[in-house]
Amino acid sequence: MFYFFFAVAALITGYFVYGKIVESSFGVDTCRATPACRLADGVDYVKMNPKTIYMVQLLNIAGLGPIFGPILGALYGPAALVWIVLGSIFAGAVHDYFSGMMSVRYDGKSIPDAVGHNLGKFAKQFMNVFSVILLLLVGVVFILGPAKLLAVKIGFNLDKNMAVVVWTGIIFAYYFLATILPVDKIIGRLYPLFTACLLIMAFGLSTMLIVDGYTFFPNGVGLANVHPKGLPIWPLMFITIACGAISGFHATQSPMMARCIPDEKCGRPIFYGAMIGEGIIALVWATLGMTFYQTPEALQATLASGGPAAVVDQVATTLMGPIGGFLAIIGVIILPISSGDTAFRAARLIIADFSKVEQKSIAKRLLIAIPLFVIGFIITKTDFNIIWRYFGFANQTLATIVLWASAMYLVRHGKAHWIASVPATFMTAVCATYLCVAPEFPLHMSADYGYPIGIAVAAACFVWFMLAARNTPVEVDAVDSPGVIG
Template sequence: MLWFLTCVAALIGGYFIYGAFVEKVFGINEKRQTPAHTKTDGVDYVPMSTKKVYLVQLLNIAGVGPIFGPIMGALYGPAAMLWIVIGCIFAGAVHDYFSGMLSVRNGGASVPTITGRYLGNGAKHFMNIFAIVLLLLVGVVFVSAPAGMITNLVNDQTSLNVSMTTMVIAIFAYYIIATIVPVDKIIGRFYPLFGALLIFMSVGLMTAVAFSSEHTVMGDFQVSDMFSNLNPNDMPLWPALFITIACGAISGFHATQSPLMARCMENETNGRFVFYGAMIGEGVIALIWCAIALSFFGNLDALSEAVSNGGPGNVVYSASFGLLGVFGGVIAFLGVVILPITSGDTAFRSSRLILAEYFNVDQKALRNRLMMAVPLFVIGGILTQVDFGVIWRYFGFANQSTAVMMLWTASAYLLRHNKLHWITTIPAMFMTTVCATFILNNSTLGFGLPIQVSTVSGILFTLAVTAYVIKISKGKGDTDLADEEKPQAVKKTA
């Protein structure tokens, strides 16, 4: 329990200490108008209160990633929690802050447009393709996962016999509506309530573990285990752990979501709370589910068996009903189901906006929104027929590769403005090495090279990328798009 509480305290401290430092390096301007004010359109650019924007951001980024990823990562032992803390504070939250604030400074632009501005048109075209592919994979994952979970819940707890196909169709129907209606009609109105439910559910489950007479929070682990690989299946920790636990530590998917709230945030002073703070909140959720996975089943062999018999969804189901009973279990389980649904629709919404930016199609008219959205849903529907495990593996690599691109974009921005770029360059170098090593070593998705060769090659590739970004950016100089507009005082919101 002490290890868990220490990790949570470290995340909270990271928000107030390192988060404030990152904000200072970026350099906010409370008098500069945000896109929510300068480009208000009643559809995607809609000013919303800070608390509402924070809760929507938290739900947007927190799909099944901060639950499924930490559960799978828990198989490595308590070392997974160490990565969640360090990754969240120094990489994930920094990544989310810059993806949001650079969108604010660039008129609410999506991540491919931002990447193109600071890394060139080649990077922009690459990110357009990569972001759309990632978002489609996310949309499919976040249809299949909740559909399967709801189907199991209904069939186990009632006499009904609901099919998986029925649930997939129902979720897709909701996604279509949520993707094309104005952001404040569904997302802005209901998601803050779902965000509060998510927080309540996570804290409730952790409290139940803490006061349970049958389960001890990480009671059988020693201090030395925090720095060891305890995986019962002899899976190597490097680099797989850093791909497995993405959304709880660092996730490129967040870079596609932050612009949605950058278009609704009322003042730059709210950026640390909305972007850095939401990632810290997701880190706490990831810690909770990692601790539950390490505690509820008693040992890692039992956890591994539970995962083998039904994936991380089975762990969520067993823990929810085992800790809270039938009524509490249903509420907690539904709280988990809400996560992928409220991220899946925003994944398709982001895809629509990225395509609209690329083809320069105005999104005020419903016809134009449908023109961008319908092809995405057709492709997504086809992909739901692919095996979930295959989709998830590709999602993990695409996710972290997108994070790499966003971090290098932030470094290029800081270099152009002669600011301390190492706060993004160091995590960018680490994650570049992780992704390069993973794809070179993995025999299923990549080239199947030996881990030593893959690691050395990954390091060399990272050094080459670092030198390239510094060369094309340093001393180049830059002016924010917002600086081209006359700054006007705006109300500072709490």
């Protein structure tokens, strides 16, 4: 139990200490008018209450990732908690803060524009394509996941497959409305209510572990790999536990709230703080996986029978009874739905920014939204496990690119870049190694070759960055200047 609460305390301390360092490094300017004030359009640029924005941001970023990922990560043992804490403080929250605040400085533009300003035109075009693909994968993952859970709980007296189809259609309809309506009409009003279910899920389940007398981490708190299948911690755990530690998906979400914040000082609690909140959710589910199930083999058996959704259902119903368990399940369902709708919305905004199609007119919004949803529907016909696998890699790759862009942003403003360049180098090693050794990719090398190559790629990227940084002039105000690389 001490280990769990120590980890939670470390995350909270990280927000107040390291979060302040990150904010100081960026250099907030409370006298600078934010995009919500300068570019208000009543649709996407809408000034909102900071507390509401925080709740929207938390629900935007906290999809299935901080639940399903940590459950799968729990198979590796307590090392998962170390990654969640360190990753959230030094990588994930830094990534989220800079993706949000760079967008604030770039008129609320989507993340491809922020990357392009700092890494050049090629990086911008690559990010335009890569981000939309990732968002479509996220949107589909966050339709199928909750649809399967809802089909189990509310099946309309249909067989399970048909119930999944019905719920998929209902969720699709909601996503469509949330994508085209003004941000304060559905998202701004419903998300604060959804937060109540989120709190019941996170705090209720962890409290019941204590009340019911469970022994936290019955197999000890050592960092040895205990995965039943012997899968290696490096790099698999760092891809599996994505959203609970660092997630490129968040970079696609932060600009939406960057268009709504009334003051730059709101950036730390909204962007850095929401990631710390997601880290706590991830800690809860990793701890549940290692505590509710007395052995990794027991957890693996439940996963084999029905995936992470079966774990969620069993844990919630057992710990909180039928009613409490149902509320907890609703919280788990709301998390992905409240990220899936904004995934499609973010895709619409990225395409609109790229194609320079104004979005105040509903006809122009429909022009982009309808084809997006047609493609999303087609993707739902693909096997869920395959989609999830590619989502994990794409997610971490996007996060890595955004961290490199953040590091260059600091260079261009005459600031120390280490808070971004160090995690960027680490994540480059993770992604490059995974690309080499993962069975779903063509290379599929042995660890003897894949590990050194992954490390070498990361080292090469760091050297490239340092050389580029040396040749990059410091600008008094670089917010409107193009990048110098690419």
